[in-house]
Amino acid sequence: MKLNELIRKAANILDTPFLVLDLSYVDKNYDRLKKSISNVEIYYAVKANSHNEILELLNNKGSSFDAASIGEIKKLLSIGVDPKKISFGNTIKKEKDIKFAWENGIELFAVDSEMEVEKISKNAPGAKVYGRIETSSNDADWPLSNKFGTDVDHVISILEYAYRKELIPYGVSFHVGSQSYNKHKWKEAILNASEVFEKLAEKGIYLKLLNLGGGMPVQHVKPIPEVEEIGEVINESIKEYLGWVDGLRVFTEPGRSMVGNAGIMASRVLLRSRKGTKSWVYLDVGVFHGLMETIENFRYEVVVDKKENHEKMIMTLAGPSCDSVDTIYDEVELPVDIDYGDIVYFINTGAYTIEYASPHFNGITPPVVYTIKELEIEVEKYLSKNI
Numbered sequence: 001m002k003l004n005e006l007i008r009k010a011a012n013i014l015d016t017p018f019l020v021l022d023l024s025y026v027d028k029n030y031d032r033l034k035k036s037i038s039n040v041e042i043y044y045a046v047k048a049n050s051h052n053e054i055l056e057l058l059n060n061k062g063s064s065f066d067a068a069s070i071g072e073i074k075k076l077l078s079i080g081v082d083p084k085k086i087s088f089g090n091t092i093k094k095e096k097d098i099k100f101a102w103e104n105g106i107e108l109f110a111v112d113s114e115m116e117v118e119k120i121s122k123n124a125p126g127a128k129v130y131g132r133i134e135t136s137s138n139d140a141d142w143p144l145s146n147k148f149g150t151d152v153d154h155v156i157s158i159l160e161y162a163y164r165k166e167l168i169p170y171g172v173s174f175h176v177g178s179q180s181y182n183k184h185k186w187k188e189a190i191l192n193a194s195e196v197f198e199k200l201a202e203k204g205i206y207l208k209l210l211n212l213g214g215g216m217p218v219q220h221v222k223p224i225p226e227v228e229e230i231g232e233v234i235n236e237s238i239k240e241y242l243g244w245v246d247g248l249r250v251f252t253e254p255g256r257s258m259v260g261n262a263g264i265m266a267s268r269v270l271l272r273s274r275k276g277t278k279s280w281v282y283l284d285v286g287v288f289h290g291l292m293e294t295i296e297n298f299r300y301e302v303v304v305d306k307k308e309n310h311e312k313m314i315m316t317l318a319g320p321s322c323d324s325v326d327t328i329y330d331e332v333e334l335p336v337d338i339d340y341g342d343i344v345y346f347i348n349t350g351a352y353t354i355e356y357a358s359p360h361f362n363g364i365t366p367p368v369v370y371t372i373k374e375l376e377i378e379v380e381k382y383l384s385k386n387i
Ligand SMILES: *Cc1c(COP(=O)(O)O)cnc(C)c1O
Pocket: 045, 047, 048, 066, 089, 090, 144, 175, 177, 178, 179, 213, 214, 215, 216, 253, 254, 255, 256, 257
């Protein structure tokens, strides 16, 4: 999302840090994705940003939801989401949460192990399950693979086991890794998924669901493939490998790509110092209060207000807490004259920022979240008090 006059004005007069969300981007992201993949059903991955207005907007647009926990499920139910439009996509669940979900009308659960099948068959008898296959997420900035999914043969045997346990083996899912730059990853994963469909069909078990997971990237500092390009690879791969499946349902679970470009984080410089030959800049936001992904060197575009075109040099950028892990970037280009009180923006930070922010580490509160409308009101309030 673009920095505009309102955001700059607000950052100059309001307390920082804050995260501003422009929901019109979410609206557009949804429509674009829906158009790019044939007959797709969108299951928004709530964990990327669970702001109520995002969930309500997507619910009104007809979206479904991928929930990671009972907390997310309860939040979705509380705003009136149809439980049939919720998938319990975490492969690691508590039995009582499975039971709660099932009793509240949720029918779809992810598995990647026999034990999870047993828990589901006991607490949600007759539920639909889909098996998650592993992918190599080496073209992605944020891995989601090692911990989840298993090999094709194992997924086949897990789904057969589910069948014997009187669950409905419903389909296959994968996740190519979050912020993936390689559109061909989806082709490779769909080919692997099709093997599960084929081998089970030979045994008389007919799957219905291909769940494409998330992984679509957001524009930061490197070029990214467009949604339409990824969609084209997906559409062709489905036609080629799964064209034979009757009544195939195709899900996608965007998190980052649905909300990432709908946010900007505004912060201030608290301190600048020199240590040996290194320049350090400390902000009022850091790793524990919204910029968690930077610990894996996830790169955001960093803009210093009013110094955009100044000469730059390499500095170290850190957060405010008493913890060395709270270092945002060991090396990042910043204006040579960056100084106390300067406003620093992190662009396209709508996903996986506020959700990760600790509510109390070091007694520091997370950034305040404003929608554009709320930000306008805050600025008005300030101006009417200060003329
Ligand atoms: C986190 C997650 C997603 C969202 O991934 P993005 O890369 O943010 O789009 C989708 N599906 C599952 C199962 C997830 O855990």
